[in-house]
Amino acid sequence: MAVDNWSHQLQAVCYTFLVTAVISTLLRCYVRVRVIKDFGVDDWCMVAALISFILFITCALIGEQHGIGRHLVDLEPEDIEQAVKYWWLCSLWFSTTMIAAKTSIGCFLLRITVRKLDVWILYGVIITTVCTGTVFFFAKLFQCKPISFFWNKNQSGTCLNGDFVIIFTYVYGGFSLITDLMCTILPMVVVWKLNMKRKAKIALIPILAMGCVASAALIVRFSFIKEYKNSDFLWATYGIAIWCTTEQGLAVTAGSLATLRPLLLLFGQKLGISTSGPSVLQDTDQPIASGGRMGNLKGANGSGNKPHSLFSLTTFTRQDDPDSHGGDSEAAYARQDHSDRPSSMDEGVSRLSVPKRIAKVTTFTVNEDRI
Structure with a gap:
């Protein structure tokens, strides 16, 4: 009809x-x-x-x-x-x-x-x-x-x-x-x-x-x-x-x-279905104790009660030796054996066993394109 x-x-x-x-x-x-x-x-x-x-x-x-x-x-x-x-x-x-x-x-x-x-x-x-x-x-x-x-x-x-x-x-x-x-x-x-x-x-x-x-x-x-x-x-x-x-x-x-x-x-x-790390850009000098343990970095990734960013993908940490020169220091560090190096995901930075040195730690975060 x-x-x-x-x-x-x-x-x-x-x-x-x-x-x-x-x-x-x-x-x-x-x-x-x-x-x-x-x-x-x-x-x-x-x-x-x-x-x-x-x-x-x-x-x-x-x-x-x-x-x-x-x-x-x-x-x-x-x-x-x-x-x-x-x-x-x-x-x-x-x-x-x-x-x-x-x-x-x-x-x-x-x-x-x-x-x-x-x-x-x-x-x-x-x-x-x-x-x-x-x-x-x-x-x-x-x-x-x-x-x-x-x-x-x-x-x-x-x-x-x-x-x-x-x-x-x-x-x-x-x-x-x-x-x-x-x-x-x-x-x-x-x-x-x-x-x-x-x-x-x-x-x-x-x-x-x-x-x-x-x-x-x-x-x-x-x-x-x-x-x-x-x-x-x-x-x-x-x-x-x-x-x-x-x-x-x-x-x-x-x-x-x-x-x-x-x-x-x-x-x-919010529902706990997915989690992601924080988004931080941190550049700081920190003393490292003779035991090889680095002190906590204030405001570093994952520390304290800092809220986590939804869009952070991954975090990279670079350590430079101020007594060395750029690439030579990084190359020398790359040749070392770090198999026994301890790490902490909570602190979000690498712990390096370098006694009696001042380490410059730079933390970078790559953020995803938020469309």
């Missing part, structure tokens, strides 16, 4: 993705502002995408009240005009939402990309997204002349040919699909080249590629594009309305979820 009213389905999709988009974006902002303290261009773009998406949802819900998703014969002329008007406004907000969301995803991937070729590919993806999205925006804006002729047919005016609109929409969708695939494949290549365990790579790839799941909705939407020419416009294009909403909601939600790894690590540490 055919459905004569799709407005309730559209309403449910709008509210669902509005909630997920707002929550995920707020969590993203919390991570970037409070956890890693690095609010960047990608975050501003995603905030802009969320604002645009909220405006899209507002227009969609108002349009739904006037008749989007219903047959024209069941509507009053005034409701038809208002529904078509808000449908047109939705198409504009759709363009700006996707431009901002995909730009955010591209900028996010630039945070983890170091190879020049990959960087230029991402710049190409961002530029293509902005250019095609801008063209689509203005094509929709000036689809009819005058603009109001799109929803008000009680005046003289013209609109672009329906076949042209359909072909143009397919072309725009094709570019969007290509850029989505590039943003999906590139993280896999980048992560696979990292020096980490295979399990960690497999776990990280889906997180980074999550921002491109909106392409699934895009593929489904392709099957409804031909309905632009349908005379029962508001009812026939229900699929475009629903899947445009889904595509934007997935782009904003998944694009924000991809940045929440530091928050997951923080929760894991």
Whole structure:
């Protein structure tokens, strides 16, 4: 049995993705502002995408009240005009939402990309997204002349040919699909080249590629594009309305979820699931007793009650002999047999048995990129 009213389905999709988009974006902002303290261009773009998406949802819900998703014969002329008007406004907000969301995803991937070729590919993806999205925006804006002729047919005016609109929409969708695939494949290549365990790579790839799941909705939407020419416009294009909403909601939600790894690590540490060492840069001179034991370094890694940093990967300790000269001292030390050297993970520095000397200890920490 055919459905004569799709407005309730559209309403449910709008509210669902509005909630997920707002929550995920707020969590993203919390991570970037409070956890890693690095609010960047990608975050501003995603905030802009969320604002645009909220405006899209507002227009969609108002349009739904006037008749989007219903047959024209069941509507009053005034409701038809208002529904078509808000449908047109939705198409504009759709363009700006996707431009901002995909730009955010591209900028996010630039945070983890170091190879020049990959960087230029991402710049190409961002530029293509902005250019095609801008063209689509203005094509929709000036689809009819005058603009109001799109929803008000009680005046003289013209609109672009329906076949042209359909072909143009397919072309725009094709570019969007290509850029989505590039943003999906590139993280896999980048992560696979990292020096980490295979399990960690497999776990990280889906997180980074999550921002491109909106392409699934895009593929489904392709099957409804031909309905632009349908005379029962508001009812026939229900699929475009629903899947445009889904595509934007997935782009904003998944694009924000991809940045929440530091928050997951923080929760894991709070729950005792994962632990990590502290993050310290310490450069100090300490006397070493004749027994070969080094005194405690105040503020050194793991000592006292100093809170542990979530993002520290590993700590290296270097000992220089001030009586020697640079490389000669290090080379001489490297030739010694340190098999009996005691160590303490709690103190976070190496204990060296060098009697009656002043040792210069420099502790370095390599921090992970906190994306």
